[in-house]
Amino acid sequence: MIDALDIDLAPVVAEQPFPVLFATVSGAHLYGFPSRDSDVDLRGAHLLPAADLVGLREPEETRSRMWDRDGVEMDLVTHDLRKFVRLMLRRNGYVLEQLLSPLVVHTTEAHRELAGHAPGVLTAHHAHHYRGFAQTQWRLFERTGELKPLLYTFRVLLTGVHLMRTGEVQPHLPTLVEEVDAAPVYLPELVAAKAEREHGDAGVDHARVRADVERLHTVLDEAQAASVLPDAPTAYDALHDFVVRTRLER
Incomplete structure (x- = not known):
């Protein structure tokens, strides 16, 4: 594993034909269960x-770059600011x-301002995103029995529950x-096992984890029903103004 915060993106950023507004570490490093051979997923926005x-001409709104650093695969994907905000x-x-990842490897004032708008896009309906993601990962686990999709299943369900209850986006499983x-009390053991291998059998009681996943779906449903988050984003106009201003200032 590598220290994600030690990544020097300056040469890569300098090579890009458009300004990179931010790049952060996502994936297993952000989620708190990287393996020794995990890739490093870098995500962000450009202008x-x-x-x-x-x-x-149709613009190239999404750009990607892959390279190897000391045997570790680095993967940088950025969206144009307008597309990124639309996804938000x-x-x-x-x-x-x-956007909110604490593992920041490249930032600008625009990044910090955009992050400040994040609370204005949170809604109770974000539970659907995490519920759907969990279902996809669970189906993958049922087909393969691998540890990685099982951890993803638990991670996204718990992130959804935490978001509905607190209004905070927290992707870090530990x-x-x-x-x-x-x-579930056994999750730290699964996280420790994942640190040793990126792929492989989860080695769990399938009936037990199935029951826990079903229980967490119910907990997420209840958290969504009780959430004080709004039904729709409140920051649309502010984000529109931000995108226009940021574009015209460059």
Whole structure:
């Protein structure tokens, strides 16, 4: 494993044809269960010139770059700011986790301002994002029996519960285990096992984990029903103004 905060993105950022507004570490490092051979997932936003968005050609709104660093695969994916903000407004918890990740490897004032708008896009309907993600990962676990999708299943369910209860986006599984009373007690053991291998059988009692996953779905449903989060984003106008201003200032 590598220290994600030691990543020097300056040469990669300098190579990009458009300004990179931010890049943070996502994936297993952010979730608190990287393996020795985990890739490093870098996610963020860039800024296209205004001319690219008003002409006839379709803009390249998503860019990606992969490279190897000391035997570790690095994967940088960024969206144009407008696309990134639209994803934020679509109840997409994944991009909010990227925006708010504490593992920051490149930042700007625009990044900090955008993060400040995050509370204004949170809704009770973000529970649907985490519920759907959990279902997808659980189906993968049932097909493969591997530990990775099982941990993802528990992680997203607990993130959803925590968000509905507190209004905070918390993707770090070890922290969620401590803060969410419904978390299964054996999760720290699974996290420790994941640190040793990226892939492999989970080695768990399938009936037990199935019961716990079903229980957490119920807990998420109850947390959503009781949540004080609004039904719709409140920051749409402010984000529109932010995107326009940021684009025109460059």
